[in-house]
Structures are given as C-alpha cells and as structure tokens.
Amino acid sequence: MVKANEIERVCVVGAGFMGAQIGLQCAAYGYPVRMVDTAPEALSRAREDQSLELDRRVDAGQIITAEREAIRGRIRFTASLQEGAADADLVIEAVPERLELKRAVFARLDQLCPTRTILATNSSSIRISLIEDATGRPDRVLNLHFYARVWERPMVELMRGMATSEDTIQRARRFARSIGMVPLIVRRESTGFIYNRIWRAIKKECLRVIAEGVATHEDVDRAWMIANGAPMGPCGYMDLIGLDVVRDIEQVYYGESGDPSDGPPQFLLDKIARGELGVKTGAGFYTYPDPAFEDPAWLKGSDG
Secondary structure: OOOOOOOOOEEEEOOOHHHHHHHHHHHHOOOOEEEEOOOHHHHHHHHHHHHHHHHHHHHOOOOOHHHHHHHHHOEEEEOOHHHHHOOOOEEEEOOOOOHHHHHHHHHHHHHHOOOOOEEEEOOOOOOHHHOHHHOOOHHHEEEEEEOOOOOOOOEEEEEEOOOOOHHHHHHHHHHHHHOOOEEEEEOOOOOOOOHHHHHHHHHHHHHHHHHOOOOOHHHHHHHHHHHHOOOOOHHHHHHHHOHHHHHHHHHHHHHHHOOHHHOOOHHHHHHHHOOOOEHHHOEOOOEOOOOHHHOHHHHOOOOO
8 A cells, every 4th residue: 555655644533424434444545543432332333333344345355354453453442532633644524514513623623633634524515614714724624525335435525625725635635545535626615515516406306306295205216226227216325324414414505595495304304303314223214224125126116
C-alpha cells in the first residue's frame, strides 16, 4: 500500500452505520484508526459489525486469517474524544445529521487536535461552510462523503467550504486514493453533492408516489429493480440507510427551501415513531433479516 505521507493516523467520530464502515476501510488499507463514540453500545455494535465483515472476507478467500487479525489490531475504540483525536492527522466526523451537533463536535476537535489535522465531515447533506466557522482552521476543513457499503461503492466526494485550501483538498484526495476510493471533486458547493443530489430526486419522488397512494412501496421497488437490474429498490435502500437518517436529510432540504413538499411525508414520520427505522431495527419498509425483495418469486409479484 502507498500511503498519503502526511496522513498517518485517522480518527472516526461516530461509530454508527457509516462510521464503522469508514473506520474498517481505513484500517484495511493499513491506517491506525481510533473509533470514538460516547455510546458504549455503538462501539460494541461497530466492533461486531466490523468483525462480521472481516469474517466474511476470510470465508470468501479475500483475506487470510492473519490479515483479519492485523486489521482488527489497527482499530481502537474509545468513548473519549480527546484520546481518539489528540494525535490524529485526519478526523472524519460521522455523527447524526444535525447541524448544531456537528458544529459542537468540530469546535471541540479544533481545541483537541494539532494544527496540522484536517477535520472532515461525512455529512450527506450538510455543507462544510455551515460548520467551518465553529473552528479556527477553516482552511483545513472539508466534506469527505462516503457511500454505504464503502467497499462496494468505492467513491468519496470532496467538497470545499468558503476557505478550504487547495492543499487540504489535495491531501484528502491522495488519502482517498490510498484507501481504495475514487475521489470525486464537487467543484462548487451543492447540498447533496453529486450522487446524492441525483438520488435525492429519485428518493423524494418515490416517497411522494407512496404518500399519494399511487403505488405500494413493493411495486415502486419492483419497477426500479426490473428496469435497472438492481438488487434492491429505493425503499430497500432507504431501509439500509436508516429511515431516521432519511428523515434528517429531508429536513435539511426543507430547512433550506421552506417548501413543504421538501419535508418528509407523514407516513415516513409515522414509521419512525413506531421504531421502524429499517435494517438496524429489523423493520422499515421491509422486515429483516431476509427481506422479501431478496426472494426471486417476490420480484415477479407472487405476493399477490
């Protein structure tokens, strides 16, 4: 592996669905990683999810047992932000999509990290320009947005803020390549960046089709899967992301536009209120494990 020389240690703040994957990807390419989360259960779940993925790779012959243990050994878990970030060259924040929470995390990181440290947000909707003034280093902050599952969708979007330096962008670009990612440069600020701006239009229309009673979520997904030869449809993918995360992202768009049509539909809010958040809770649009859309017969409409 060829590392970006100036980035040697990585800290991931937020050990949820995305944070755990980002941390594993970095460790798999040789970087020492510290995973930080104030919730012990999040750290435990991240450790378990990472171990399961590494076991899968061993079983698939992608890595050998010794490599699995080496990767595990490069990841440390802590509830202390100071311990996790104090000597990091790059911090990737992956906490929930709430602006004030992210600003608070960045302000604290600015106090704890060396001046050389790059502070990045994995936010899928919040622009770094809304966070940068929480720090005293606006030239060393950026959006560094990964997609789930990271190793299956090897791309990362880089978007600068109002003062992000070209050096910061290039260091982040080299780092992305060093962990097997294709860096995509967002040339001007855009809520949703590149892919998510396109995906958001699809997601929003799918939610509207369901909310208006035009079609069931099953037939929305069947249409998508058949037309595109995809393994899951938009509703299945929303389950994978987490319906609460989908809601938070839609709220960002609504907050910017003030257009009620940009807000999350009521049926989605009702699902969330019932605890139906998708894969992570075992129920969302589908039930998990073994969602109906994985059955070839279901795709042909055998559920009636």
